[in-house]
Amino acid sequence: MFGEHLLLQFYTMHKGVAEEPEQATYKWDGARYAHASGGMRDIRAFSVHPFEGDNFIVQSVAAKRPHITEYAVATKLTDGVYQVIAVDEDDADPPIRTAHCKMTDDSGCRVQTREQLFAFAHATIVRRKGEGGLVIRLSDGAQKPSRRR
Numbered sequence: 001m002f003g004e005h006l007l008l009q010f011y012t013m014h015k016g017v018a019e020e021p022e023q024a025t026y027k028w029d030g031a032r033y034a035h036a037s038g039g040m041r042d043i044r045a046f047s048v049h050p051f052e053g054d055n056f057i058v059q060s061v062a063a064k065r066p067h068i069t070e071y072a073v074a075t076k077l078t079d080g081v082y083q084v085i086a087v088d089e090d091d092a093d094p095p096i097r098t099a100h101c102k103m104t105d106d107s108g109c110r111v112q113t114r115e116q117l118f119a120f121a122h123a124t125i126v127r128r129k130g131e132g133g134l135v136i137r138l139s140d141g142a143q144k145p146s147r148r149r
Contacts, residue, residue: 002137004028010040011134018134048074055125058084071117073124085124085132092123
């Protein structure tokens with residue numbers, strides 16, 4: 001979706017303010033983008049899938065929990081700029097959680113089907129939190145921003 005190499009600038013968002021810039025490079029391995037260099041070492045690999053309108057589902061694998069898949073919604077704000085919010089079952093109303101949460105020994109709500117994922121992703125989009133993160137796709141020649149102290 002984004003080509004062979006991907007240089008990204010990540011920011012955390014708190015109350016609508018972007019903070020803590022971090023850059024990382026990812027390389028397409030045929031199935032997903034794998035961490036190649038830079039910060040964001042906690043995101044080992046990810047893939048992006050079209051969802052609704054300007055929204056995408058991000059499926060990621062964390063370095064600390066490589067056997068657990070995590071999901072987020074990325075909303076395209078403008079070309080190359082996305083707000084990314086973790087899909088959270090608490091965004092859904094109780095009847096949606098009851099219908100779609102599958103309890104396991106290690107989780108209070110395990111997503112096992114596409115229908116479950118879509119229900120929770122839609123609930124996250126509707127909630128539109130000011131938290132999450134901002135991700136900017138940079139050109140391969142982009143320089144890191146200077147940090148002021």
